[in-house]
Amino acid sequence: MNQNYTLENVRLEIGFEFKEGEVIATKTDIFSIEMSGGKIKAIHKNKGNINAIDAKGMLMLPSFKDMHIHLDKTLYGGGEWHAVKKRRDGVKGMISLEKKIIPELLRNSTYKAEQIIELLQSYGTSFARSHVNIEPTSKLKSLENLQIALKNKENGFESELVAFPQHGLFYTDSIAYMKEVAKSDIDFIGGLDPYSIDGSIERSMDFTLQLALENQKGIDIHLHETGDSGLKTVEYLIEKVNENPELKGKTYLSHCFVLGRLDNQKQKEMAIKLKDAQIGIISTIPFGGLIMPIPTLMKYGVKVMTGNDSIMDHWNTFGTGSVLYKANLAAQLYGKVTEFELSRMLSLATAGVVPLDDEGVQQWPKVGDDATFLLFDASCSAEVVSRMSNVKSLIFKGNVVF
Template sequence: MAEIPHAFHAAGGVLLQTITSNSMNQPAISRKDFLKNSTLGLAGLTLVPDALNAQSQKKHVTSGTSYTLKNVRLETGFEYENDEVIATRTGLFSIDIENGKIKQISAGQPPAKAIDAGGMLMLPSFRDMHIHLDKTFYGGPWQAVRKRTGGVKGMIALEQKILPDMLKTSTFRAEKLIELLQSKGTSFARSHVNIEPTSRLASLKNLQTALENRKNTFGAELVAFPQHGVFYTDTVPFLKEAAKSGIDFIGGLDPYTIDGAIEKTIDFTVQLALDNGKGIDIHLHESGESGLKTVEYLISKVNENPALKGKTYLSHCFVLGRLDKPKQEEIAEKLSAAQIGIASTIPFGGLIMPIPTLLKHNVKVLTGNDSIIDHWNTFGTGSVLAKANLAAQLYGYSTEFGLSRMLKLATAGPVPLDDNGVQQWPKAGDDADLVLVDASCSAEAVARIPAVKSLVYKGKIVF
């Protein structure tokens, strides 16, 4: 199929033209009436519109929507020169969406009643797989971080002081942070949520309220995170309660540094996960001997309990960046065999994580923004596509092929073309979770981080 140049429409993005109805015999409705009565709001192209607050979401977002996107740019294959990928082929297609799924992909003439995507590139929507939605300054007055004293335990003392006030606005701020993520093309997040004696389960309940308010346009899985230690503070009873309160993973934090006991803390975490059918996602910042021992002990526990394979993650895991190359290879092989994933924020500066080594051994690598504008971190754009771009720069993935592979960090897995250039996404039956960006292909999207023009979550056009 011959390529058609991008149609860069007024307002810099996708325009609503005419809308498909449940019956092709019904007349098209006006844009005004459509926006009033349906899920398809395309007004805000770089920021989630005010219509997506909790109350209006319940009013406007409905289920069972059927519509067609036309002039959607999809990747169809690689172009080669002397066995090197030098470009990505694309074509324009129509995408039928029904009841939250992609029903059909066609290259023929689209129906008259369709939404014009204007030649924008369609990619899987992004997934932020390590973030703290429950505690942020975002959505309130600007605050930079203050000087830290006392390391992580000093920060625990600070949290014990400020959390009661933060809880008063945590639902509202979580929703504002979700809006930021959506504006960057993210429709799903794995959020760690504080479980500790200060807030008990209040952080969890407040975040669950925010997620309930946004359930029609945003998905999430939750990690019960003992930010103040499992045993350093008396968090055990609250973790046990949280495990029965709608969370998906049991978390952890530096078992040696905080709790002073690797085996005791990991054993508790593993057993709690097994008893409640949960996964595991442990923050591990320790970069010395204790960090390596924690990794190796967790690998052994997962191998003893195969039910945890594919459901266990180490967040950060900075110790991997401190190991020599042979040891990195060894640990990567063991992580892969145990199906333990790494959730990395792609740090840079003095510590460079061995992401290429992990990928070579088929370790599942996820990324996320972690803290965004809170007492831990002043920074945070909300973009995991920017994280993929950073990884491409740090590890030299600058070719067409390399850049296209880095997209999987932003999507938590799916990319349009497999390593051989065969189209694997989208397919009929896939969830209609997608973004439209002004780029010619995945490689350009990773390299240039274009603005997200539209986000669709389970068939609902978020913006």
């Protein structure tokens, strides 16, 4: 579609309705949205433009973002079902398995990445942060194949890429490949369980931090460790980011399961330290019997995001492709049932963007924003989260994806 057009009869959230200090409803009104060159050009009350496209009163919300996924290695898209095999020797056992199966996965990884992207789009996701294997088995081939898929889908999808040493930095000697890829146009330097995989928190973390600093990249580290080593890794990262403030706002811990093992007071203490260092947490919701302290992190201002991680691969098969499902699951898990609380849970699906701020002041959409959004047959974002409303349309920079 031509990117210069107008949508009429679009429902936007404009404020909260309060009663005795409590949000009891979300106020909306009907608008026209003019788009030009992939941007929102104007927002105004309906003008009866006969050339406009009728949105039929559907609710406009920010498009979704999957902030932790592995688009480069998947079993999804081949028309076959594969359950996960019984794990042996933890993450190191999975590394051994990957060494055997990656050559076969690489044969059609571009096609399968495109299939996952289409699945994500069908659930309203137009952006993903994807971790990409960088290790001696696939070298840079996994990245190259994924970049082809992303290029093929660029009219309806965009991404950030994390160079991920899935097989350990030193455990399988991935250093040379990480140094090479850091000079490319990837966005983040990744890492994996520095103590349990590489045998040293300091050695592994120092390399990661220095590589990010030298190449002006962000950091996004997988941290599965839940004992003392997990906590020490978080504390070491906080210390180093505070010493290098250019990394603030660009550093993330994925999973970070150790936070779910701490007592309430220690969780609060760590949340404050993470907020001060501007280190974000990209959390799985939930994970076995582990309950991550997402409400505590959000309360103290830590940026919290989520993602599908795996859709169907040799790690797990529970990814649905929907981050709205993750927001709904979090609302149920943490008892977020009121209009206000449900509206806040939307931020987990959008990586932080919600139409109304905590006081009910409209902050999205604005003129000049990318014309990237979703349309729902729903009354408000709280209903969308609670009922997991179906996405009726995804618009990406003015392009109608569906």
